[in-house]
Amino acid sequence: MALTLRAVERPPAALDGLRLEVREFLEHELAAGGFTPEADAWMSGIDVAFSRRLAGRGWVGMTIPAEYGGHGRSALERYVVTEELLAYGAPVAAHWIADRQMAPGILRNGTEEHKRRYLPGIARAEQFIAIGMSEPDSGSDLASVRTRAVETQDGWRITGTKVWTSAAHIATAIVVLARTDDGGDRHAGLSQFIVDLPHPAVTISPIITIDGAHHFNEVVFDDALVPCTALLGERGEGWRQVTAELGNERSGPERFLSVMPLLRAWTATGCFTEDPLARAELGRLVTRLAVLRQMSLAVAGRLAAGENPALEAALVKDLGTGFEGEMVEVIRRHVDPESGGVHEDLAAMLTKAVLHVPAFTLRGGTNEVLRSIVAKGLSRR
Helix, strand or coil: CCCCCCCCCCCCCHHHHHHHHHHHHHHHHHHCCCCCCCCCHHHHCCCHHHHHHHHHCCCCCCCCCHHHCCCCCCHHHHHHHHHHHHHCCCCCHHHHHHHHHHHHHHHHHCCHHHHHHHHHHHHCCCCCEEEECCCCCCCCCHHHCCCEEEEECCEEEEEEEECCCCCHHHCCEEEEEEECCCCCCCCCCEEEEEEECCCCCEEEEEEECCCCCEEEEEEEEEEEEECHHHEECCCCCHHHHHHHHHHHHHHCHHHCCCCHHHHHHHHCCCCCCCCHHHHHHHHHHHHHHHHHHHHHHHHHHHHHCCCCCHHHHHHHHHHHHHHHHHHHHHHHHHCCCCCCCCCHHHHHHHHHHHHHHHHHCCCCCCHHHHHHHHHHHHHCC
């Protein structure tokens, strides 16, 4: 009962033009000082103005249908744009979650009102949506949700706390996973809600990371009243809806390209001409990168076909985030940030990447949880 991923052909040559267009845009942005390349910028690089410049080129909300303000382009076209943004270390964190998983989630589960209210704003990079999943003292045990939503005559009242909520401080809405019903199965009785922000009964407080940055938050719901129309999808179907979203979250190229800007900066030093060990390690990294890309593309193809490859997505994230950490360690062995011969930008990028590595295998589900998902899933096949 092996877990398999279908082989993926090379993206059509027709997409080469799109890839070059994105590269030219990013090179122009770099020359104009529009951004500074950073490792892990898809998570920590929050720049609303940059996101809106991308939206102006039609590169946000690419797969949202035109009738909802999007561009009706293919998942593969979006993948190409995503790869280039990641490789350049562009600051895309403001719109990333809304574009990556909440737009598809709203298309799958939202009402017509939801689609017309939120999707055009996502495509214009005017609606930024956070996701309220993780909770204090729960780790990666998503089924242990304690945030509750109680139905009333006026709508729903939500009480609870979410943590590690990326970009909640700039979000215009947050999709919250809450318990609406009790039962024997922990996965039952969960529902999703779209809560518009700011909200008088929702408090957002910063969580400062080890590098002094602010992109995570604690979000407290204090008997927050939301209308009945805030329910996303069906009551009690939150677990099914969230696991489908996690397929988008866990399998994308950001799970193995977070530190690609660091690899590019390292190779630009030309240190491989006289260092055979560095050359060999670079070869191993590039080989693994090619394999991970094929796996990620295979999952993307299944998602585009309307499937829910949760196990395969978990596998891509497990292997991809481990690879990212190893890449940083390889480069660290060959680069001394204190050395006067090291390019200043490379040294700064490496220092930041080292501090981000521990989070790679935690966010979106720890590696242990991912392997458990794969093992349990295979045992049922």
